[in-house]
């Protein structure tokens with residue numbers, strides 16, 4: 458008898474794996490020590506057969522790194538690949554599996570460089586795949602449900618972890634080991650998800666994805682931007698060292714409202730005079746860094762990061778430095794993105 462092919466009705470979701478603890482493996486199920494990025498994308502999918510109920514999955518292994526070893530070479534490739542895959546009308550969304558250590562940086566980078574309204578959802582795990590009560594399988598299931606959900610479109614790059622849906626601009630990692638590590642303290646969650654059932658609260662307040670002016674087309678390399686952490690008796694020569702080593706921008710992870718000691722202020726102002734872009738962010742986990750509060754940004758030619766933490770301010774500045782932007786323009790970017 459002639460066989461007729463069944464018509465595919467499930468949304469098509471592309472799963473791009475980069476490594477991390479979600480693909481981590483330990484010797485025993487209760488060991489704290491483990492190696493990230495050991496489990497292949499095929500095994501990740503095989504561990505959660507239920508995701509095939511919600512989507513038709515195509516998987517690709519892009520990298521197998523702990524996210525402390527993520528590079529801009531991989532990220533540029535990731536953004537280009539997502540853009541290509543999402544041009545296909547048959548594809549509903551993308552899931553990226555990633556280590557949690559630098560996940561917020563990758564989410565924000567993609568939020569600025571993906572050119573699509575379709576959902577791009579990052580997920581990871583705090584416990585390796587071999588652990589008792591591993592969190593990766595449910596995170597992957599929920600991330601796939603969001604990527605397959607038309608309601609998730611137009612909300613920028615999302616992060617799904619521990620039943621929460623975060624926006625890339627807002628979230629940050631807050632705990633070294635807890636499964637409830639990602640928080641969005643300033644602007645709140647985009648939504649929640651419970652075993653694949655979604656609830657959305659808001660859309661992103663800032664420009665993102667298809668509304669972003671940034672692009673990785675034709676880009677292979679990004680300008681160097683360093684982050685320098687302010688503290689008591691902060692050694693100001695760190696700023697000179699960055700400039701000498703070729704930094705085109707410096708983000709100060711400042712005390713409080715983006716402050717630094719007098720010695721660092723002098724060296725940062727000197728760097729700014731030579732054309733290095735100095736952005737003041739904060740080492741404090743939440744709150745905005747405002748212009749001209751304790752430091753005269755207008756006088757020194759600095760930028761205030763507004764809501765961007767140092768790691769995200771660095772990503773924005775690296776992309777901004779690909780273009781010919783004034784200090785005023787870069788300040789505006791911090792408000793817009």
Ligand code: SIN
Nearest residue numbers: 478523524556557558
């Ligand atoms: C990593 O970021 O790759 C390791 C930590 C994690 O994924 O939780």
